[in-house]
Amino acid sequence: MPELAEVETIAQELKNVIIDNKITFAKTFRKDLRIPFPDNLCDLLIDSTILSVWRRSKYIIIDLSNKKSLIVHLGMSGRFYAQSNLTIEKHTHFYIETNKGSFLNFIDPRRFGLITLVDTDKLSESPLFSHLGPEPFSNGFTxxxxxxxxxxxxxxxxxxxxxxxxxxxxxxxxxxxxxxxxxxxxxxxxxxxxxxxxxxxxxxxxxxxxxxxxxxxxxxxxxxxxxxxxxxxxxxxxxxxxxxxxxxxxxxxxxxxxxxxxxxxxxxxxxx
Ligand SMILES: [Zn+2]
Missing domain, CATH: 1.10.8.50 (Helicase, Ruva Protein; domain 3)
Known part of the structure; x- marks a missing residue:
């Protein structure tokens, strides 16, 4: 299972590649992972610009210009990475294409991962985050x-x-x-x-x-x-x-x- 450091590393690397990119296309290959994908997920992503990529606990959070945040959890076996040429694998369940020629490929053989969309200003109230303790590097962990x-x-x-x-x-x-x-x-x-x-x-x-x-x-x-x-x-x-x-x-x-x-x-x- 990817731990905090892996998720932090992935978030930092994605940030380097996709910050300020505009999402031009998104596609899902099934209806759900651990939970169903939101209705119209791909429609909501397309034409939005990626404002920031960060991590909370083991979630990757991608804040978008449409005031939504895409939340990605890798579950037990998930991978989420940028490619310049998209390789659709057997367990690719979701991908995003950007205007700068990058593809974000989400692959998860065991499907314990999670992809969802939340209003950015309601992130801390989301049931995914509301119960969590402080980040280890934050001022709250005294x-x-x-x-x-x-x-x-x-x-x-x-x-x-x-x-x-x-x-x-x-x-x-x-x-x-x-x-x-x-x-x-x-x-x-x-x-x-x-x-x-x-x-x-x-x-x-x-x-x-x-x-x-x-x-x-x-x-x-x-x-x-x-x-x-x-x-x-x-x-x-x-x-x-x-x-x-x-x-x-x-x-x-x-x-x-x-x-x-x-x-x-x-x-x-x-x-x-
Ligand atoms: Zn010893």
């Missing part, structure tokens, strides 16, 4: 905010940092890597963290996500950058997927447990 949220729950810290209502964008890989770098065991009750630990964990979450974005995402499974190349963050993994490998800090063997159905990798010696 130590005070984070400490207050963690103090209210005994749930395991790993589950809490992956809760999108607390902070968006911390997927399974980033959770493991940020907890390792903070020396915090993934099963610790969230309210047992000291203020110093909360502060370190917040810093490490931000650091890991920045590192992941700089290296273009983690490149697992079906993820590709918007230009079709693979990302390189996985080379920086210290614990994720490393069960039985020696910890780079202390030499103990990395362990794996399952929390809420997801693998958690950690060093039993370094992480308390």
């Amino acid at each position: 130590v005070k905010y984070f400490a207050q949220k963690l103090s209210k729950t005994t749930r395991p810290i790993k589950n809490v940092i992956m809760d999108q209502e607390i902070v968006v964008g911390v997927g399974n890989i980033y959770a493991a890597e940020s907890l390792f770098r903070s020396k915090i065991h993934p099963e610790r009750p969230a309210n047992s963290l000291s203020l110093a630990e909360v502060s370190i964990l917040r810093d490490k979450i931000i650091e890991i996500l920045k590192l992941a974005i700089e290296s273009g995402g983690s490149s697992l499974r079906d993820y590709r950058k918007a230009d079709g190349e693979k990302g390189g963050f996985q080379e920086l993994f210290l614990v994720y997927g490393k069960k039985g490998h020696a910890c780079k800090t202390c030499g103990s063997l990395i362990d794996r447990i399952v929390q809420s159905g997801r693998s958690s990798f950690f060093c039993p010696n370094c992480q308390k």
Whole structure:
């Protein structure tokens, strides 16, 4: 599943290519993905100009001159990228053509993705976004905010940092890597963290996500950058997927447990 860094990378790359382009054509190849496409989606897109491309949580948002915003989620296996020559693949479900000769191709074999259109001035009220916590890089993700949220729950810290209502964008890989770098065991009750630990964990979450974005995402499974190349963050993994490998800090063997159905990798010696 594409995580925050992949989506950020894709949004930035799309922005470079399609900003100020006018949409001249759009086509869907089916009626729905995870939810139905809006009625008249293509008619509403055609003749509008792309004003900005950005990311909220794991959604790509394309603001248009007609005061609508196209929202794209990649689901489990989606890809959305710009091409100068359109290649319609077996699982291309939607594409856009622009006046500058670019095509945006949406491909999603498993069809858990989402494409919808929302009034730009009502984005924050949309059910897709209204429940979400702050962006990790935003002013809202302060130590005070984070400490207050963690103090209210005994749930395991790993589950809490992956809760999108607390902070968006911390997927399974980033959770493991940020907890390792903070020396915090993934099963610790969230309210047992000291203020110093909360502060370190917040810093490490931000650091890991920045590192992941700089290296273009983690490149697992079906993820590709918007230009079709693979990302390189996985080379920086210290614990994720490393069960039985020696910890780079202390030499103990990395362990794996399952929390809420997801693998958690950690060093039993370094992480308390
Ligand atoms: Zn260790």
